[in-house]
Amino acid sequence: MRHRAAPCVVYFVPMRNLSAWIDTRDRVLVMGILNVTPDSFYNDSRFVNPSQAVERALQMQADGADIIDVGGESSRPGSDPVSTQTEIDRVLPVVAGIHSRSDVYISIDTTKADVAHEALTAGATIVNDISAFRFDREMAAVVAQHDAYAALMHMKGTPKTMQDAPEYDDVVAEVGSFLRERKRVAEAAGVRRDRLFLDPGIGFGKRLSDNLELIVRLGEIAALGSPVVIGVSRKSFLGHLLTVEADQRLEGTIAANAIAVANGADIIRVHDVREGRRTADVAFRLRRSDR
Numbered sequence: 001m002r003h004r005a006a007p008c009v010v011y012f013v014p015m016r017n018l019s020a021w022i023d024t025r026d027r028v029l030v031m032g033i034l035n036v037t038p039d040s041f042y043n044d045s046r047f048v049n050p051s052q053a054v055e056r057a058l059q060m061q062a063d064g065a066d067i068i069d070v071g072g073e074s075s076r077p078g079s080d081p082v083s084t085q086t087e088i089d090r091v092l093p094v095v096a097g098i099h100s101r102s103d104v105y106i107s108i109d110t111t112k113a114d115v116a117h118e119a120l121t122a123g124a125t126i127v128n129d130i131s132a133f134r135f136d137r138e139m140a141a142v143v144a145q146h147d148a149y150a151a152l153m154h155m156k157g158t159p160k161t162m163q164d165a166p167e168y169d170d171v172v173a174e175v176g177s178f179l180r181e182r183k184r185v186a187e188a189a190g191v192r193r194d195r196l197f198l199d200p201g202i203g204f205g206k207r208l209s210d211n212l213e214l215i216v217r218l219g220e221i222a223a224l225g226s227p228v229v230i231g232v233s234r235k236s237f238l239g240h241l242l243t244v245e246a247d248q249r250l251e252g253t254i255a256a257n258a259i260a261v262a263n264g265a266d267i268i269r270v271h272d273v274r275e276g277r278r279t280a281d282v283a284f285r286l287r288r289s290d291r
Contacts, residue, residue: 018105018125018149022194022227028261028280031067031107031269032060033233036090037074048090054097061104064277067126069269070094070119071109075130075159075204087115092122099123107151113138120146126197128229130155130204132182133189144190151197151229151267152182156205163205171210172217175200180224197267199229203237211237215260222264231269232256233276250275258283 021029036053047053057068072090073082091108098106099122107126108119113136116127125148132152133139143150154175156166168174179198187193200214200221214221215232222228232238238252239245250272257268257276261283270276 019194025227025266028265028284029066029267030064030273030276030280031069031229031267032057032063032065032273032276033269033271034060034068034070034094035074036070036072036094047094050093050097053094054101057094057098057104058102060273061102063273065104065273067105067107067267068098069107069109069126069128070098070124071128072115073110075109080160081158084112084114087112088118091115092118095119095124096122111135111139113142116148117142117146120148125149126151128199129153130159130199130201132179133186134182140186140189140191143186143195144192147192147195149195149197150186150191151199152179152186153199153204153229154178154201159204166205166207166210168210171206171213172200172220175214176221176224179221183224183226193226196226197229198224198226199231202230202232203235206237208237208240211235215256215263218260218263218265222266227266228264229267229269230257230260230265232260233268233270233272254279262287 034047034053034057036047038048047056060068070091072087087110095106095108105126106124107128108116108124109128110116111129111131116139127143127148128151129139130153156162183196186196198221202211202214218228233253234246234249238249242252254275257279261280268276268280
């Protein structure tokens with residue numbers, strides 16, 4: 001039986017049950033990015049030492065994160081996959097360490113069912129699958145078995161190939177159709193409808209114009225009925241717009257997240273949690289009809 005150590009410090013006040021939040025959508029959730037890989041695209045997001053990764057997670061919670069998204073395999077454009085065991089070895093001590101010291105929601109960023117199962121057993125409650133259950137046919141069954149939440153993301157190809165000349169006639173319509181179909185697959189496998197989040201996959205097999213169009217027309221993705229996750233943090237499309245490297249893209253990230261929230265994003269995935277929390281709170285208040 002897992003043992004949850006009593007925390008000696010009160011960090012960020014936890015949100016109530018995720019299911020209750022889905023019913024109300026009365027705030028935007030902030031998902032903090034915690035990469036336990038040596039090769040993620042943004043250097044400052046890499047924490048390969050488990051104890052340092054756990055401390056980083058606790059700091060993100062204190063800064064306002066509702067969810068900590070732990071990833072053990074880079075999905076940057078052109079990246080190669082790692083073995084299942086390598087990924088488990090990277091993420092499991094971190095997931096277990098966070099769970100033992102905090103009640104923050106933990107997401108496991110993986111496309112592998114075995115990794116998801118181990119992480120969910122160790123305390124994660126969300127699977128963030130950039131393949132939308134396509135890369136591992138057992139993933140949907142694992143999510144259903146654990147009655148977990150899952151974020152289904154749109155991507156063309158694989159991280160290795162996704163930026164090889166992607167093309168769309170109508171990117172929003174095509175992404176929406178894909179996500180609608182993946183919802184059906186997940187539900188047919190036993191995943192509850194109220195456990196599903198949708199992510200249009202900014203930067204995953206998209207041109208600059210596609211990324212901008214998805215953010216501007218995000219309401220069409222929100223109209224599919226599930227909470228919408230958006231991940232724009234420090235991505236290359238901001239670098240193309242601003243002509244700066246990843247470490248200089250914070251302001252662009254804030255601007256893109258504010259527009260995304262105004263257009264219907266329910267969860268923003270960010271490297272910079274404190275700035276993301278403030279951005280989300282102001283943008284959400286501005287979009288509400290009862291402001």
